[in-house]
Amino acid sequence: MPNATEIPTRDRILYASAELFRRQGYAGTGLKQIATEARAPFGSVYHFFPGGKEQLADDVLRTGGRFFLALYEAIAGAAPDLPTAVGDFFAGAAETLEATDFADACPIATVAGEIASTHEVLRQATADVFESWLGAVERDAIAAGVPREQARSLALSVLAVLEGAFLLSRSLKTTEPMDACAKAAVALVRSALIQQPTTPEATT
Amino acid sequence: MPNATEIPTRDRILYASAELFRRQGYAGTGLKQIATEARAPFGSVYHFFPGGKEQLADDVLRTGGRFFLALYEAIAGAAPDLPTAVGDFFAGAAETLEATDFADACPIATVAGEIASTHEVLRQATADVFESWLGAVERDAIAAGVPREQARSLALSVLAVLEGAFLLSRSLKTTEPMDACAKAAVALVRSALIQQPTTPEATT
DNA sequence: GGCCCGCTAGATAGAACGTTCTACTCGTGA
DNA sequence: TCACGAGTAGAACGTTCTATCTAGCGGGCC
Numbered sequence: 001m002p003n004a005t006e007i008p009t010r011d012r013i014l015y016a017s018a019e020l021f022r023r024q025g026y027a028g029t030g031l032k033q034i035a036t037e038a039r040a041p042f043g044s045v046y047h048f049f050p051g052g053k054e055q056l057a058d059d060v061l062r063t064g065g066r067f068f069l070a071l072y073e074a075i076a077g078a079a080p081d082l083p084t085a086v087g088d089f090f091a092g093a094a095e096t097l098e099a100t101d102f103a104d105a106c107p108i109a110t111v112a113g114e115i116a117s118t119h120e121v122l123r124q125a126t127a128d129v130f131e132s133w134l135g136a137v138e139r140d141a142i143a144a145g146v147p148r149e150q151a152r153s154l155a156l157s158v159l160a161v162l163e164g165a166f167l168l169s170r171s172l173k174t175t176e177p178m179d180a181c182a183k184a185a186v187a188l189v190r191s192a193l194i195q196q197p198t199t200p201e202a203t204t
Numbered sequence: 205m206p207n208a209t210e211i212p213t214r215d216r217i218l219y220a221s222a223e224l225f226r227r228q229g230y231a232g233t234g235l236k237q238i239a240t241e242a243r244a245p246f247g248s249v250y251h252f253f254p255g256g257k258e259q260l261a262d263d264v265l266r267t268g269g270r271f272f273l274a275l276y277e278a279i280a281g282a283a284p285d286l287p288t289a290v291g292d293f294f295a296g297a298a299e300t301l302e303a304t305d306f307a308d309a310c311p312i313a314t315v316a317g318e319i320a321s322t323h324e325v326l327r328q329a330t331a332d333v334f335e336s337w338l339g340a341v342e343r344d345a346i347a348a349g350v351p352r353e354q355a356r357s358l359a360l361s362v363l364a365v366l367e368g369a370f371l372l373s374r375s376l377k378t379t380e381p382m383d384a385c386a387k388a389a390v391a392l393v394r395s396a397l398i399q400q401p402t403t404p405e406a407t408t
Numbered sequence: 409g410g411c412c413c414g415c416t417a418g419a420t421a422g423a424a425c426g427t428t429c430t431a432c433t434c435g436t437g438a
Numbered sequence: 439t440c441a442c443g444a445g446t447a448g449a450a451c452g453t454t455c456t457a458t459c460t461a462g463c464g465g466g467c468c
Contacts, residue, residue, distance in 0.1 A: 009415080025318040028231035030455060041417045043459090048415095052457065103321040109371060110317045114229040116374035117307040126375045156381045157388035160368025167313060167367050168360065170320040171330045177360045184361035184392055191391065213445080234425065245447045250427075252445090257426065409468105416463070425454065433446070438439100 010048040012038040017060045023103050026057055026111045026122070057111065058125045064107030065129030069136060076136075082144040083189045086158060090182030093162070094175040102173050105166035133159060146192045154192045161185045214252040216242040221264045227307050230261055230315045230326070261315065262329050268311030269333030273340055280340075286348040287393045290362060294386035297366070298379040306377050309370035337363060350396045358396045365389045 007015075016038035020029040031053055035042045049056040072089060079085035096104055112126035137155035146154060161181045168177035211219075220242035224233040235257055239246040253260040276293060283289035300308055316330035341359035350358060365385045372381035 023321045025229055025231060027229060028318060028322065031457085032455080041415090042419095043417060044415070046457070101321075112375045113314045113317050113371055114232060116371075117227045117305075118232065123375060123377075127377070130372060130375055153384040153387065156369075156372065156384040157365065160372055160381055160385045160388075161361065161364050162368065163371050164364025164366065164368035165360075167317055167320075167371075168334060168364055171316045171327060171334055173327075173331070177364055180357040180360040181364045183357065184364075187395065188388055188391070191395070235427090236424080245445085247429095247447060248445065411468080412466090414463105414465095417461085418459100419461100420459075421457085423455080423457105426452100428449105428451075430449085431447085433444105435444090436442085438441085 009038070009040045009044050013040050013045055013048060013056070014060060014063060016040075017056055018064050018107060019104075021057065021060055021111050022064070022105070022107050023110070025114045026053075026119075027114060031056075054119075054121060057122055061108050061111060061122065061125040061129055065132060068107050068129075069132055072133065072136060076140055082140055082193070083186045085140070086189050087182055087186045090162065090165070090178060090185060093166070094169075094178040094182070097166075097169050097178060098175055102170045105170055106163060109163055109166055130159070141189075141192065144193060150192055150195070154188060157188055158185050161188070213242070213244045213248050217244050217249055217252060217260070218264060218267060220244075221260055222268050222311060223308075225261060225264055225315050226268070226309070226311050227314070229318045230257075230323075231318060235260075258323075258325060261326055265312050265315060265326065265329040265333060269336060272311050272333075273336055276337065276340060280344055286344055286397070287390045289344070290393050291386055291390045294366065294369070294382060294389060297370070298373075298382040298386070301370075301373050301382060302379055306374045309374055310367060313367055313370055334363070345393075345396065348397060354396055354399070358392060361392055362389050365392070 013034060017029070017034050020034060020037060031045055032042060034056075035045050045056070046052065049059065051058075071092075075088050075092065076082075076085040079088055093105070108126050108129055111122065112130075115122045116126070117123075134152070134155045137158060138151045141151035141154050142148060161184055165178045165181035169175055217238060221233070221238050224238060224241060235249055236246060238260075239249050249260070250256065253263065255262075275296075279292050279296065280286075280289040283292055297309070312330050312333055315326065316334075319326045320330070321327075338356070338359045341362060342355045345355035345358050346352060365388055369382045369385035373379055
């Protein structure tokens with residue numbers, strides 16, 4: 001435990017929770033396991049998150065959502081156009097999957113599927129995060145010349161392809177779905193741009 | 205409990221498990237809840253599934269997989285071509301989502317995401333089921349005139365879009381993602397057919 | 409110095425978990 | 439008539455769960 005003193009306890013708990021929740025789900029992860037993984041005393045979990053597991057999960061989902069959004073915006077900002085941005089993002093996802101033995105995928109998907117029908121508070125958190133991502137892609141699509149109505153639809157489709165690719169890749173333990181879906185997502189973006197080319201370049 | 209005597213206990217357990225697993229996930233569903241929901245004595249669960257929760261889940265996943273495959277094949281068999289079949293399937297999914305208050309989606313997705321990194325036996329079960337679905341779509345795509353290499357890729361993309369649409373629709377509690385993804389999936393199929401039109405009709 | 413408070417640390421409670429076990433009912437075949 | 443096995447029924451076991459509680463550490467402020 002060398003760096004245990006450098007990173008604040010609250011952040012260690014948050015980080016360990018994020019990793020465990022996204023790999024094992026909400027119900028499959030215990031607070032004791034989180035405390036152990038975070039090298040934090042059990043009592044500290046309730047000290048920093050008085051609302052218990054629910055508040056912790058809510059924070060984890062929203063924090064992970066912001067992080068993933070920032071990741072997308074960084075990649076999109078560095079890419080010359082939207083199709084390239086989407087392709088790069090999928091490629092990065094495939095790399096991460098392979099590097100973590102198909103454990104680290106979407107930061108909220110596993111929990112989202114699990115609690116959608118049973119836990120309204122957390123469902124709302126996942127919905128907010130998804131909407132924030134959709135908004136970013138939609139904005140970039142509009143900036144790239146896609147009409148408003150199509151932009152929303154395009155964002156939904158691209159995000160769905162990504163989420164589906166995460167699930168299939170993790171289940172099949174291959175990046176084959178992610179690779180195939182990368183091409184499909186880029187194709188969807190391209191066809192939306194071809195249909196209404198107004199400002200061919202510009203991203204973010 | 206009127207029909208409790210008509211349907212065999214084993215089937216009632218299987219059916220109740222399928223419903224609960226897909227809505228609440230594997231870890232989030234208890235065997236006691238399953239027994240209660242199935243109107244079966246608790247001991248019967250272990251009588252019919254001596255392997256316990258794992259064997260029960262394995263059976264549920266594979267049975268649900270066969271059921272969903274049959275559903276696809278029924279829809280595909282009734283449709284005049286592959287794009288129509290895919291569109292009809294997505295439309296049916298949207299209807300089911302709305303009718304069940306966004307609870308009933310993919311029979312295995314929730315569990316698949318949850319156990320992919322933690323439960324090798326069940327991960328293999330979900331992988332087998334996904335492969336069976338991919339095989340069916342791939343076969344239909346080839347029959348419709350899509351080249352072999354593209355057919356596999358198309359099947360992966362279409363399934364990913366479907367799974368992603370399920371997740372987003374359940375989280376956002378709208379069929380908007382499913383509706384948008386239906387169009388995207390049909391577009392993907394169409395573009396694969398246009399690129400190599402050999403036998404424009406024929407499905408299944 | 410003495411006090412206070414953020415934080416650490418973990419014991420503890422009570423419920424729920426998966427699993428195992430025994431006892432019982434009832435229809436069938438010898 | 440009796441034995442037997444399939445299935446019913448649920449108690450009990452040890453573990454783990456979330457959550458609460460008390461106690462103590464240690465640095466900053468009066």
